[in-house]
Amino acid sequence: MTHLASLHAHLQKELKLKEKPKVFLASDQKNAVKVLGGTAHYEPETKTIRLNTTDRHPKDILRSYSHEVVHHWQHEHKQIQGKGKGEDTGPQYAQKDPWMRQMEKQAYLLGNILFRDWEDSKKADDKKTGKKVNEKTMKIGTEYPPRNLKGVYK
Numbered sequence: 001m002t003h004l005a006s007l008h009a010h011l012q013k014e015l016k017l018k019e020k021p022k023v024f025l026a027s028d029q030k031n032a033v034k035v036l037g038g039t040a041h042y043e044p045e046t047k048t049i050r051l052n053t054t055d056r057h058p059k060d061i062l063r064s065y066s067h068e069v070v071h072h073w074q075h076e077h078k079q080i081q082g083k084g085k086g087e088d089t090g091p092q093y094a095q096k097d098p099w100m101r102q103m104e105k106q107a108y109l110l111g112n113i114l115f116r117d118w119e120d121s122k123k124a125d126d127k128k129t130g131k132k133v134n135e136k137t138m139k140i141g142t143e144y145p146p147r148n149l150k151g152v153y154k
């Protein structure tokens with residue numbers, strides 16, 4: 001959660017978001033066993049980012065968050081409407097809808113480079129302050145985030 005908050009602060013600063021999106025950390029075992037299962041999505045109607053967390057590396061979850069925040073930013077600038085509930089977007093909207101393809105490209109490019117910038121600066125800061133990163137202390141088989149942290153965050 002501290003990493004998510006730190007990443008959000010970075011994205012907020014870079015994208016100058018008007019509003020903070022709601023975040024839902026979802027646990028979905030059925031989805032987790034599917035090779036091409038869902039990772040995350042953004043619902044413009046409720047301004048909610050849903051992150052699937054089960055059996056994923058924390059860094060992968062954070063990278064997903066960065067991608068979805070770009071969709072939130074696109075929505076704030078009225079570049080996407082109706083995406084998320086499936087009424088305007090079929091399973092191949094990223095291939096068939098030229099505008100949505102551009103939106104997707106932007107989310108990958110911007111989401112990933114903003115994530116990379118945050119990661120590098122966080123590592124440099126942690127090194128400077130001598131902060132121990134506790135990622136290595138997580139036991140195999142433990143859930144991330146812990147069960148009591150699940151729910152809707154604002």
Ligand SMILES: [Zn+2]
Nearest residue numbers: 067071104107
């Ligand atoms: Zn996307």
